Amino acid sequence: MMYLTLVFGLILTVVYAINGSPLQLIRIVILTGAITYGLRQLILYSDYKPSAHIVLAIINMLVWTNIFLVANAISIVTVQYILLSSTISFYFLNGRWGIFYSLLSLFPVILYFSLNGINDSAAFISGQQASEPIFIAVMMFNFFQLIFINYHFLTGFYLALSQLEKARKDEEELNEQLREAISRAENSSKAKSDFLSTMSHELRTPLNSVIGMSYVLLADNPREDQAGNLKVLHFSAESLLALINDILDFNKLDYGKLEMEKIGFYPAELIGRIHSGLKYQADEKGLSFSLDLDDNLSYIPVIGDPTRLLQILFNLVGNAIKFTSKGEIGLSVQLIDSDPENVTLAFTVKDTGIGISAEQKETIFEPFTQASSNITRKFGGSGLGLAITKQLLDLHDSHIELKSEVGLGTTFKFEIKYKRAGTADVTVNSLMEANVLANEDITWLNILVAEDNAMNILLMKKLLASWDVKADFALNGLEAYEMAKEKFYDIILMDIHMPVMDGYESSKKIISFYEDKPESPYIIALTASVANDIYNKIKLAGLNDYVSKPFNPTELKSKLINLSRLISK
Numbered sequence: 409m410m411y412l413t414l415v416f417g418l419i420l421t422v423v424y425a426i427n428g429s430p431l432q433l434i435r436i437v438i439l440t441g442a443i444t445y446g447l448r449q450l451i452l453y454s455d456y457k458p459s460a461h462i463v464l465a466i467i468n469m470l471v472w473t474n475i476f477l478v479a480n481a482i483s484i485v486t487v488q489y490i491l492l493s494s495t496i497s498f499y500f501l502n503g504r505w506g507i508f509y510s511l512l513s514l515f516p517v518i519l520y521f522s523l524n525g526i527n528d529s530a531a532f533i534s535g536q537q538a539s540e541p542i543f544i545a546v547m548m549f550n551f552f553q554l555i556f557i558n559y560h561f562l563t564g565f566y567l568a569l570s571q572l573e574k575a576r577k578d579e580e581e582l583n584e585q586l587r588e589a590i591s592r593a594e595n596s597s598k599a600k601s602d603f604l605s606t607m608s609h610e611l612r613t614p615l616n617s618v619i620g621m622s623y624v625l626l627a628d629n630p631r632e633d634q635a636g637n638l639k640v641l642h643f644s645a646e647s648l649l650a651l652i653n654d655i656l657d658f659n660k661l662d663y664g665k666l667e668m669e670k671i672g673f674y675p676a677e678l679i680g681r682i683h684s685g686l687k688y689q690a691d692e693k694g695l696s697f698s699l700d701l702d703d704n705l706s707y708i709p710v711i712g713d714p715t716r717l718l719q720i721l722f723n724l725v726g727n728a729i730k731f732t733s734k735g736e737i738g739l740s741v742q743l744i745d746s747d748p749e750n751v752t753l754a755f756t757v758k759d760t761g762i763g764i765s766a767e768q769k770e771t772i773f774e775p776f777t778q779a780s781s782n783i784t785r786k787f788g789g790s791g792l793g794l795a796i797t798k799q800l801l802d803l804h805d806s807h808i809e810l811k812s813e814v815g816l817g818t819t820f821k822f823e824i825k826y827k828r829a830g831t832a833d834v835t836v837n838s839l840m841e842a843n844v845l846a847n848e849d850i851t852w853l854n855i856l857v858a859e860d861n862a863m864n865i866l867l868m869k870k871l872l873a874s875w876d877v878k879a880d881f882a883l884n885g886l887e888a889y890e891m892a893k894e895k896f897y898d899i900i901l902m903d904i905h906m907p908v909m910d911g912y913e914s915s916k917k918i919i920s921f922y923e924d925k926p927e928s929p930y931i932i933a934l935t936a937s938v939a940n941d942i943y944n945k946i947k948l949a950g951l952n953d954y955v956s957k958p959f960n961p962t963e964l965k966s967k968l969i970n971l972s973r974l975i976s977k
Contacts, residue, residue, distance in 0.1 A: 409553060410450070410459065414443045416549055435473060442466050460500040464509050467493045475516045482517060488550035490514060495554065499561050611652055612936035616958035617863035618645040623961050624870045639688075649958055668803055672834035673714040675753060675826075676705040679741050682721050689729050696736035697729070702743045709834050710751060710826035716800050717824070721755070723793040724820050728759035735760030735817070744823070751826050758819045764812040772810070773798045850965075850972045855879040856897040858888035858914065859934070860906045864957075868901070871961055877968075885914030892918045897929045898975050899968065902951065904935040911935075912949040919950045930971050934959070 417440040424433040446462035449455065467489050474486045493513040498506030622642035630638060683699040690697035721739070728737045738758040745752035764772055773794050801808055804824050812818035857868050857879050865881055872879050880895075882888035885902075886909040892900065900918065904911040915931050922928035933946045936957035946954050955964055 409556060410443055410447050410463070413463075413553075414440065414447065417443060420546075429478075431473075431477060435470065435478075438469070439466050456500060460496060464493055464497055467496070468509065468512050471513050472516050475520050482520060485547050485550060486517075488547065488554065490517070491554060492550065492557075495557055499557065612649070612957045613861055613864065615645055615649050615652075616936065617861075617867050619649065619958045620864075620867040620871060620961060624867070624874060627874060645958075668716065669713040670711055671714070672709050672711055672829035674707075674709050674834065675717070675741070676701060676708070678714050678718060679721070679739070682718060682725065683739060686722070686725050686729065689726075690737055693729065693732070694734070695729060695732055697725075698736065698738050700738065700740040700742075702741060704743045704746075705741065705753070708743070708746075708751060709829040711829040712804075712824075712826045716803070720797050720800050720822075721757070723797045724757040727793055728757055728761060728818070732759045732761035732817075745825075749828060751828060752823055753826065754821070754823050756819065756821050758817065760817040763814040763816050763818055764810070765814050769810055769812065773808075848969050848972070850968050851876045851878075853877060853899060853968065853972055853975075854895070854897045855968075856882060856888060856891060856895075856900045856929075858882045858885060858900065858906065858911065859903045860884055861903075864903075871964075875965060875968075885909030885911055889914045889917045889921075892929065893921055896927075899971055900929050900931045901955075902931050902933055904933055904946075912945060915949050915951050930975070932967065 417436055420436045421433070421440055424436055442462050443466070446459040449462075450459040471486055471489045471493070474489070475482060479486070490510075490513045494506065494510040497509035501509075619642065622638050622645065626635065626638050626642065679699070679701060683697070687697045725737065725739055736759070738756070740754075740756040740758070742754045742756075743751060744754045798808060801822055801824075806822050806824050809821040810818070811821075855872065855877060857865070857872075859865050859868060859881065860883050868879070868881075880891060880897075882891050884906045888900065888902065889909065891897075900915075902911040902915055906914075911933060915933075918931065919928065930953070931951045933951045933954035934957060935946070935954060943954065953967060955967065
């Protein structure tokens with residue numbers, strides 16, 4: 409439009425120069441110059457707003473001069489200029505500028521009628537003006553501009569509406585695709601979780617028999633040569649269990665499903681157990697394994713997740729033993745900060761092993777990664793230990809420091825801040841306490857074991873027999889329910905996955921049966937499943953406690969001793 413106006417203005421300049429009033433020539437020269445400057449700004453800077461202001465200033469100049477200098481009337485051309493001023497200001501700028509320029513172009517009209525009165529005013533067009541070719545040309549050009557601007561504005565407006573409608577439909581399609589993708593991802597995640605839970609159950613069930621039976625045989629005063637073989641068997645089964653746990657824990661961490669426990673425990677006792685448990689491995693390799701434990705920790709209980717701390721230290725110390733051929737392993741735990749509310753512990757695991765190069769330090773904490781393929785072939789392992797350790801420390805709001813030189817050994821350091829616990833907060837008996845209670849009489853307990861796996865039944869019979877405890881056995885949940893109705897049992901050890909009727913349903917029926925009775929049995933779930941909601945399901949079913957398979961026999965005995973105390977009261 410500016411190009412067309414410039415061409416039209418140049419033609420009018422020639423016409424007015426040949427035959428026209430000086431005022432008209434001055435106006436058209438100003439118009440042509442302003443339009444030329446506006447086009448320059450638009451071409452150089454691609455900003456239409458300055459050009460729009462220039463055009464609107466020209467139009468308002470024409471309105472004012474038409475009314476008070478040229479025509480001394482309100483002609484149809486002036487009305488067209490007023491319409492152009494309002495249209496361009498609203499379409500090209502914004503509401504405020506639209507109101508400003510509209511009022512600016514209307515004000516001379518109001519002023520004209522105020523000065524001349526309505527009766528003496530010359531409005532719209534006279535016969536003389538209508539006969540002038542230039543007037544007709546300007547009027548027609550103005551009509552063309554109004555039509556052109558409104559046509560393109562409305563075309564763009566309806567195009568925008570159609571694009572918005574298309575965008576809305578595209579958004580609906582994308583949302584539907586997103587919903588389908590989320591549904592597929594959820595189904596895939598659930599299928600993966602169910603698969604891992606099932607595989608965990610299938611793997612842990614036979615492992616429960618292997619670990620438990622090796623414990624029973626080791627406790628049965630074997631010959632020295634048999635004891636050695638049983639220790640190898642027990643260690644191999646525990647290693648396989650650790651590998652399964654690493655894979656399952658990494659899956660939980662990857663999906664953010666791993667929840668930290670907040671229970672009371674004694675760090676000194678837990679660390680002592682770790683040292684005792686891994687010292688056997690170090691001794692087997694001829695390594696010295698020293699423990700430097702702060703004396704101030706002996707009687708300080710804290711609130712946290714002992715299982716995860718045990719897992720972190722087992723990974724780090726286990727790696728130290730694995731990658732050290734000669735020399736020593738050191739575990740140091742120091743109390744570095746203490747107040748009435750919190751304690752901060754500093755852990756250091758040091759070895760004289762193969763070490764880690766500077767390049768390998770960048771990737772050593774990545775999952776499924778080891779320093780080199782030679783290490784994988786020579787030492788084995790899944791490459792998950794350090795990745796899990798790092799993520800578990802992240803959950804403790806901590807980080808791990810690594811110092812190492814190839815051939816000279818490795819040192820890992822980290823700190824964990826715990827809340828102090830009272831003695832009453834430490835409700836779960838430790839394995840050390842269980843050993844102290846080992847002589848406590850539990851032979852009088854009436855126990856029902858609901859278990860469908862033949863090897864686990866054999867294990868439970870031998871295990872309970874070693875404690876002089878007699879028990880009845882049910883092969884499925886329905887049979888357990890029928891037996892519990894016929895005879896009162898102090899404790900029911902209930903497997904969760906069984907044929908005919910599972911442990912959940914059987915437990916609910918037993919609890920319902922004893923609901924109005926003066927006493928009811930304690931039900932402990934036995935589960936090899938690791939589904940994220942398994943423990944919530946156990947609580948909702950009304951069971952009192954659970955033991956994860958493969959279970960430590962000492963832990964099970966500790967639970968039985970605690971329950972015997974409650975029952976005897």
